[in-house]
Every structure is written in structure tokens, then in C-alpha cells.
Amino acid sequence: MNYLVMEVHPAYAVVLDEEGRFLKVANLRYQVGDTVQHIVELRRPQKKRPALWKPLSGLAGLAACLCLVFFGYYQPNFTPYGALRIQINPDVELTLSRTDRVLELEGLNEDGQALIEGYDYGGKDREDVTEELVERAIDLGYLSDGETVSITVSSADTDWQAREEQEARDALEKRYGETIVIQIGPASKDPPVTEVVIPVTPPEPTPEPVPEPSQEQTVPPAVTNDTDYDPGSDVVTGYQDTDYGPGADGISNYAPFDDGSYSDGVTDYEDRDDDQADDDPDDDDDRLEDDVDDAQNEDD
Amino acid sequence: MVRTEHDIAAQVQAAKTDSEAADALIRQYMGFIRSETVKFIHTAPENGHEDELSIAMLAFYEAVLAYEKSRGAFLPYAARAIRNRLIDHYRTEKRHGNVISLHTPLGGEEDGGELLDAIPDAVDHVEDYASRTASQREIQEFSEKLARFGLTFSDVADNCPRQERTFAACRRVLDFARSRPELLKRVEDTGKLPMNELASGSGTDRKTMERHRKYLAAILLAFTNGYEIIRGHLCQIAPAKGGSMK
Numbered sequence: 001m002n003y004l005v006m007e008v009h010p011a012y013a014v015v016l017d018e019e020g021r022f023l024k025v026a027n028l029r030y031q032v033g034d035t036v037q038h039i040v041e042l043r044r045p046q047k048k049r050p051a052l053w054k055p056l057s058g059l060a061g062l063a064a065c066l067c068l069v070f071f072g073y074y075q076p077n078f079t080p081y082g083a084l085r086i087q088i089n090p091d092v093e094l095t096l097s098r099t100d101r102v103l104e105l106e107g108l109n110e111d112g113q114a115l116i117e118g119y120d121y122g123g124k125d126r127e128d129v130t131e132e133l134v135e136r137a138i139d140l141g142y143l144s145d146g147e148t149v150s151i152t153v154s155s156a157d158t159d160w161q162a163r164e165e166q167e168a169r170d171a172l173e174k175r176y177g178e179t180i181v182i183q184i185g186p187a188s189k190d191p192p193v194t195e196v197v198i199p200v201t202p203p204e205p206t207p208e209p210v211p212e213p214s215q216e217q218t219v220p221p222a223v224t225n226d227t228d229y230d231p232g233s234d235v236v237t238g239y240q241d242t243d244y245g246p247g248a249d250g251i252s253n254y255a256p257f258d259d260g261s262y263s264d265g266v267t268d269y270e271d272r273d274d275d276q277a278d279d280d281p282d283d284d285d286d287r288l289e290d291d292v293d294d295a296q297n298e299d300d
Numbered sequence: 301m302v303r304t305e306h307d308i309a310a311q312v313q314a315a316k317t318d319s320e321a322a323d324a325l326i327r328q329y330m331g332f333i334r335s336e337t338v339k340f341i342h343t344a345p346e347n348g349h350e351d352e353l354s355i356a357m358l359a360f361y362e363a364v365l366a367y368e369k370s371r372g373a374f375l376p377y378a379a380r381a382i383r384n385r386l387i388d389h390y391r392t393e394k395r396h397g398n399v400i401s402l403h404t405p406l407g408g409e410e411d412g413g414e415l416l417d418a419i420p421d422a423v424d425h426v427e428d429y430a431s432r433t434a435s436q437r438e439i440q441e442f443s444e445k446l447a448r449f450g451l452t453f454s455d456v457a458d459n460c461p462r463q464e465r466t467f468a469a470c471r472r473v474l475d476f477a478r479s480r481p482e483l484l485k486r487v488e489d490t491g492k493l494p495m496n497e498l499a500s501g502s503g504t505d506r507k508t509m510e511r512h513r514k515y516l517a518a519i520l521l522a523f524t525n526g527y528e529i530i531r532g533h534l535c536q537i538a539p540a541k542g543g544s545m546k
Binding site (some may be wrong): 002004006007009010011012014016018019020021022023024025026027028029031032033034035042044045086272 | 319326330350354360361362384389400413432434435437443452456458460471515518519522529534535536
């Protein structure tokens with residue numbers, strides 16, 4: 001093929017081939033108007049390569065990002081990893097992710113369903129939900145002082161399970177340890193694995209009435225200075241009674257003890273009692289008289 | 301003046317699109333190209349290695365076209381390009397390896413002439429010179445006409461279809477235009493390609509024509525009046541052998 005040299009540049013020449021192509025070739029000392037046979041054609045940079053992998057690389061980057069998001073964020077946060085069961089009387093099960101996020105909340109019995117009804121656990125973690133549920137249980141009256149909350153964690157990961165149990169218990173104990181019992185393990189009749197019982201001091205003990213049947217059952221004691229067990233005694237027994245606190249009934253049980261040997265019938269305590277119980281002035285006096293009578297009867 | 305790599309990169313970037321800037325850059329780095337060539341052929345290019353120097357210059361120009369900032373500093377890149385191109389050149393030359401030089405001494409005598417002297421000179425130098433000046437004049441004319449359209453041969457060569465199918469499509473356009481001398485006349489007069497007529501007449505995709513409009517303009521102009529030599533050169537464009545146009 002012959003090529004007609006159309007234009008010369010220092011580094012290349014433009015030639016026209018016989019089919020009408022214009023080509024850039026090596027300028028082997030050509031002059032315009034020359035006809036040449038052998039040419040060394042210019043190699044043009046191939047621009048297709050980057051166009052091929054560029055969108056693909058973007059896609060790969062996107063896929064990598066997605067993987068990162070899935071394995072780094074989504075999976076630990078949104079994949080069920082274990083379950084935490086709270087048994088008060090309401091039985092509630094929380095499905096937890098690895099990062100303690102509550103994924104699901106399920107009531108396992110009717111009370112449990114009632115407990116979680118209307119409760120929004122979205123976006124909360126285990127600590128918040130357990131605390132709020134216990135709070136709710138207290139509000140709804142399922143849980144009162146001295147009762148037991150049992151927590152059971154189950155997961156394939158035993159380390160995680162143990163840690164969760166410990167943390168859940170610690171968190172609850174810190175808040176409610178004074179009033180309720182937190183127990184790990186199922187709330188069955190078997191003795192619990194771990195039980196923490198904090199002695200409960202009831203803030204508002206109700207004064208209990210005198211148990212009537214105890215009077216019939218109890219036999220009068222051999223040495224009767226105290227006439228509480230006497231069938232004739234009409235007042236308090238003194239054992240379940242407290243003289244202190246708001247529930248005190250104002251009757252001190254020291255009076256009967258005082259008159260053991262010298263029953264003169266006048267004690268310091270009784271003076272105070274009389275002052276207080278004006279409406280019933282004869283009460284103590286009667287008892288004292290009874291006491292004396294009893295002692296005399298036994299002596300007889 | 302100290303030139304930094306940054307300057308070179310800017311120059312190279314300019315030379316990619318501007319052929320004059322490319323020429324200037326190559327002239328400026330002629331020493332570099334020459335030194336790289338000498339490193340490869342281990343002798344001065346003047347001792348019968350002028351072709352290698354030309355190839356090295358072409359390789360430098362290719363490097364200018366292909367250079368990207370991500371490929372590192374330009375000069376090492378160009379040096380590598382020159383080296384690779386020269387290696388390629390030697391490999392292709394080896395194919396016709398059993399060729400003896402025209403400068404081979406005759407008969408081994410010291411004072412004897414070279415092979416070149418013994419070959420009878422069949423070429424008519426006077427006629428050759430005449431035809432070359434004629435074609436030079438015509439090409440010059442053609443080039444001026446292209447310049448009126450704002451084109452240079454470099455532009456046309458850059459715009460020339462390289463894929464066989466595209467080239468065939470352009471050929472169809474040309475064939476169609478040659479059968480309609482009035483279209484060619486209009487191209488010459490207005491300097492615009494009548495895209496619609498050409499597309500509908502030749503059945504070529506309009507977009508393909510748009511992409512290669514510079515090339516199409518040049519090749520259509522070549523088939524307008526004058527340019528006998530160029531048209532004669534394009535002998536392989538067979539159909540409607542030019543005669544209809546005169």
C-alpha cells in the first residue's frame with residue numbers, strides 16, 4: 001500500500017492511504033508529497049480500559065461499604081443473639097442482639113402480655129427495658145416488696161450469657177435491691193442458684209389485730225405474772241405488739257411484769273397509761289385486780 | 301531556568317490536544333529523546349540509525365498522548381515508552397532480517413564502492429521531482445482549503461474512523477455524496493455538511509457522521525474539483541471513478 005504524505009511534524013507525519021484514511025505515522029524524514037510504502041503507525045492510547053473497570057470499582061466499593069455496614073453495624077445490632085426472660089408473675093421474654101439492643105418483646109403468659117401492652121421498646125437497650133418493665137410491674141401491682149424477680153438469659157454464647165446475667169442482675173439490684181429479690185435462673189420451685197435476700201423493713205406495717213384463736217390454744221403458763229394468756233384478760237398479748245413507732249397502741253406491756261413480787265397496784269407506768277387512756281380508766285386497774293385474784297387462786 | 305515536574309506535566313497536558321504545542325514540546329526535549337535513543341543503540345543516530353531516532357520521537361509523542369498524572373513523573377515514563385517502542389521496532393524489523401544494507405562494501409576491498417553505487421538508478425529524478433512538486437502544490441492547496449474550515453491534517457487524522465465498520469459507514473457516505481455532485485458543491489460553498497441528506501441518502505447513522513464530521517468534511521472536499529493527484533492516490537475508492545464529477 002502506498003501512502004501519500006500530507007503533512008509533516010517533527011515527531012510524526014500525516015499520511016493518506018489509498019482507501020482514504022488519514023494516519024499519523026513516524027516521520028522517517030518524509031517530505032510533503034512523498035509517496036511511501038512502509039510506515040510505522042502511531043499507537044493511540046487505549047481509552048477503553050479505565051471506562052471498563054471504573055464503574056465496576058465503584059460498585060465494588062459500594063459492596064464493600066455494604067458489607068461493612070452489615071457486619072459492623074447491622075449484624076451485632078439487629079440480629080438476635082440471645083434471649084432474656086424476666087419472670088415476676090408476668091413472664092416476659094426479651095430478644096436481645098449482641099450489643100444489648102432489644103429486638104423483640106414477648107409476653108409469655110397473660111400477665112406478661114398485659115405488662116408489655118402499650119410499651120414501646122424500640123431503640124432501647126436491655127438495661128432500660130428491664131428497669132422500665134420492673135417499674136411497670138411495680139406500678140401495675142404485679143410486684144411488691146419482698147417478691148422475687150427471676151432473670152434467665154439463654155444464648156449460644158455462654159460467655160455472653162454469663163455476662164448478661166451478671167449485668168442485668170447488678171443493674172436491677174442497684175435500683176431495686178432494697179425492696180425486691182432478684183434471682184438468676186428460672187422461677188421454679190427448686191432452690192434458686194443464686195439468691196440475694198435483702199432484709200425488708202416494711203415502711204408502713206399495718207397493726208395487726210389480736211389473733212383471736214390464739215387465746216383458746218394457749219395454755220396459761222405455770223408462773224403467771226403476766227395475765228395476757230388468761231381467758232379473762234381482755235387486752236393485748238404484747239408479743240406482736242410494739243410500743244414504738246406510729247402503730248403503737250399506747251399500751252406498754254411492762255405493767256404486768258412489774259407487779260411480780262410486790263403487787264402494790266401502783267406503778268409508774270400505769271400513771272402514764274391512765275393519763276393517756278382517760279376514756280377507759282378502769283382497764284388497767286381491773287387487770288391488776290384480776291392479777292391479784294389469779295395469784296390468790298393459784299396459791300389456793 | 302529550572303523546570304519543575306509540574307511545568308512539564310502542564311506542558312504535556314496542553315500538547316495532548318494542541319499539535320503545535322506538541323511540536324514545541326518535542327523540539328524542546330529533542331536532547332532528551334536523542335539521549336534515550338543513544339542509550340539504546342549505543343551509537344550516534346547519524347551513523348545509519350536515523351530511523352531509530354524518528355521512532356523514538358514518535359514514541360515520545362505517543363507518551364505525551366498517553367500520559368496521565370497517575371502514571372508518575374513524565375520523563376521517566378517517556379523514557380520507558382521510547383525504550384519499549386525501540387524494542388518493538390527491532391522485533392518487527394527482524395522479520396525481514398535477511399536484507400543486506402545498501403551500504404555494504406562491494407567485494408571486500410577497502411576503496412571499492414558500496415552496493416548502492418552498483419545498482420542502476422532506474423528512477424527518473426527529474427520527473428520524480430516534478431511530480432513531487434506538483435503534489436506538494438496540490439496538498440498545499442488542499443491544506444489551505446481545510447484551513448478555511450478550521451481543520452488541519454492532524455485534526456483530520458485524529459478524527460479518522462479507526463474501526464472497520466465505522467470506516468465502511470463513512471465510505472458509504474462518501475459514495476453517496478460522489479453520486480450527487482451538487483451536494484459536494486454545497487459542502488464546498490457553505491462549509492457545512494448537509495447531514496440530513498447524507499444520512500438519509502446513505503443510510504448511515506447520524507451520530508456516526510457527527511462523530512467523524514471532520515474526517516468526512518476532508519474526504520468530501522478531496523473529491524471536489526481539483527486535487528487530481530490526491531484523487532489519483534485514492535485509487536482504491538473504486539465506484540464512480542471520479543469521471544462523473546468533471
